[in-house]
Amino acid sequence: MKSPFAYQPRPRPLQLASPGAAVAYLGAIVAVAFLYSNPLVLVAAGVAAVLAGLLAGARRAVRVALKMGFALALLIVVVNALVVSRGETVVARLGDWPLLGKVDVTFEAIVAGLSGGLRAAVAMIAAAVYSACVDPDRVLRALRPLAGRSALTATLVSRLVPVAASDAARLRDAARLRGPGAAAVGKAPLGRRLLAGSLDRAVDVAATLELRGYSLDAPPARAHRSGSRYDRRFYAVAAVVLAAAIAGKALGADDFNTYPSVEIGLGPATLALGALVVISGLAPLRRWDVSTLSRIGRQSRHAEVARV
Numbered sequence: 001m002k003s004p005f006a007y008q009p010r011p012r013p014l015q016l017a018s019p020g021a022a023v024a025y026l027g028a029i030v031a032v033a034f035l036y037s038n039p040l041v042l043v044a045a046g047v048a049a050v051l052a053g054l055l056a057g058a059r060r061a062v063r064v065a066l067k068m069g070f071a072l073a074l075l076i077v078v079v080n081a082l083v084v085s086r087g088e089t090v091v092a093r094l095g096d097w098p099l100l101g102k103v104d105v106t107f108e109a110i111v112a113g114l115s116g117g118l119r120a121a122v123a124m125i126a127a128a129v130y131s132a133c134v135d136p137d138r139v140l141r142a143l144r145p146l147a148g149r150s151a152l153t154a155t156l157v158s159r160l161v162p163v164a165a166s167d168a169a170r171l172r173d174a175a176r177l178r179g180p181g182a183a184a185v186g187k188a189p190l191g192r193r194l195l196a197g198s199l200d201r202a203v204d205v206a207a208t209l210e211l212r213g214y215s216l217d218a219p220p221a222r223a224h225r226s227g228s229r230y231d232r233r234f235y236a237v238a239a240v241v242l243a244a245a246i247a248g249k250a251l252g253a254d255d256f257n258t259y260p261s262v263e264i265g266l267g268p269a270t271l272a273l274g275a276l277v278v279i280s281g282l283a284p285l286r287r288w289d290v291s292t293l294s295r296i297g298r299q300s301r302h303a304e305v306a307r308v
Contacts, residue, residue, distance in 0.1 A: 002162075002166060003161075003162035003163070003165040003166045003169075004058075004060035004061045004063070004064045004128075004132065005061050005064070005128055005131040005132055005161070005162045005165065006131070006132065006162035006163075006166075007131065007132060007133070007134065007135055007136060007158075008057075008058075008132065009135065010056070010057045010133075012055070012056045012057050012133070012284060012286065013056075013230040013233070013234075013283075013284045013285075013286060014052065014055075014056040014129075014133045014134075014230075014234075014283075014284040015056065015057075015133050015134075015135070016228050016230055017228045017230040017231055017233075017234050018138070018142070018228050018231050019134055019135070019138050019139045019142050020142065020231075021228070021230065021231040021233075021234040021235055021238075022130070022133065022134045022234060023130070023134070024234060024235055024238040025052075025234040025235075025237055025238045025280075025283060026049070026052070026126045026129060026130050027126075027238070028237070028238035028239075028241040028242050028245075028280070029045050029048050029049050029052070029122070029126055029241065029277070029280065029281075030045075030122065030123050030126045031241075031242060031245065032044075032045045032241060032245045032277055033045045033046075033118075033119045033122040033123060033126075034119060034123075035245050035249065035254070036245070036248075036249075036253070036254045036256075037115045037119075037254060037256045038115075038253070038254050038255065038256040038264065038265060038270060039111075039114060039115055039118060039256070039264060040264070040266065040270055040271075040274050041248075041253065041254070041270065041273060041274050041277065042115065042118035042119055042122060043118065043274075044273075044274035044275070044277040044278045045122045045277050046069075046118065046121060046122045046125060047277075047278050047281060048277050048278055048279075048280050048281030049122055049125040049126045049129060049281065050062055050066070050125060050281070051278070051281030051282060052129055052281050052283065052284050053065075053125065053128065053129040053132070053133070055281075055282065055284040055285050055286075056129065056132075056133045056284045057133075058128070058129055058132035058133055060132075061128040061129060061131065061132035062125065062128065062129065064128065065124050065125045065127075065128035065129075066121075066125065068124055069120065069121030069122075069124040069125055070121065072117065072120050072121060072124065073114070073117025073118060073120060073121045074117065075117075076113050076116050076117040076120060077110055077113035077114050077117050078113070079113070080109055080110070080112055080113030080116065081105045081106070081109045081110050081113055082094075082097075082100065082103055082105070083100065084106075084109040084112065084113075085102070085103065085104045085105075085106060085109065086106065086108060086109060086259045086260070087106030087107060087108025087109055087258070087259055087260060087261070088106070088108065088260050088261050089106055089107035089108060089261070089262075090104050090105070090106055090107075091105045091106060091107050091110070092104075092105040093105075107262065108258045108259050108260070108261065108262055109258075111258050111262050112258040112259070115256070115258070131158060131161075131162070136158040136159055139158075140152060152209075156205065160198075160201070160202075160205075163201070164194065164198055167194055167197055167198070168190070168194050171190050171193055171194060172190065175190065233283060234283060237280050237283045240276070240280070241276065241277060241280050244272075244273055244276050244277075245273065248269055248270070248272075248273040251269040252265065252267065252269060253265070253267070253269035253270045253272075253273045254270075255267060255270065
């Protein structure tokens with residue numbers, strides 16, 4: 001079973017764009033998530049990342065990243081609520097805990113943890129879309145003139161992480177197929193088997209690279225710039241999102257306070273920035289998708305007129 005985060009070539013704008021344009025576009029969404037703490041802007045950045053992944057055809061990657069992101073966000077909320085006791089609104093008094101002392105869960109600490117959890121979830125979704133939609137071989141070719149060995153290492157990591165995820169899924173399936181009479185296999189044995197298989201694969205990859213001459217000093221490669229007609233679109237969207245994010249910070253769009261009481265700003269600047277970030281998620285939309293949506297809209301209007 002192929003990992004949902006593995007790159008799959010598709011005739012979509014995000015896959016056809018150059019790696020620099022794709023990274024600039026997804027990086028702009030992540031930059032908004034790290035620049036802002038307002039939950040409204042963070043949710044808008046998450047929606048933009050999800051829309052970008054769905055329009056690029058990475059539905060499985062987005063679905064898995066959403067589950068992992070929600071789990072991580074929940075963990076951050078729980079940890080922050082237990083560790084931080086600041087805030088005026090006490091939700092629960094849990095008494096004295098070892099190492100933590102007196103634990104009072106406050107509404108303000110929950111909201112602060114939710115802001116950090118949303119930021120982590122947005123970064124995870126954007127990383128999943130990048131892994132599933134950006135060709136690592138093109139990234140290697142683009143970075144080879146700058147840092148050949150580092151680019152090769154990064155490319156191998158991006159290739160082998162989905163393979164390790166597939167190995168883990170196959171090991172779990174094999175453990176379940178042993179039958180009800182077999183002893184249960186815990187996570188530790190599965191982890192050791194996965195680590196052993198990963199080390200064996202790493203040795204094989206190193207031997208293959210050695211045979212292909214990657215250990216020799218090669219002459220500097222010339223940069224082959226293969227542009228795409230979609231590059232300008234993604235660069236423009238990234239520039240607009242970053243400019244709007246910087247301007248929004250100056251205009252107070254990140255009006256958000258958690259302590260001593262929760263204050264979430266919903267001013268015009270915040271709403272405008274959130275709407276712009278959500279719209280930026282439509283950048284991977286194909287012209288065929290636009291024509292299809294317009295045709296569906298016309299058909300629905302004609303159907304309503306016919307019913308009337």
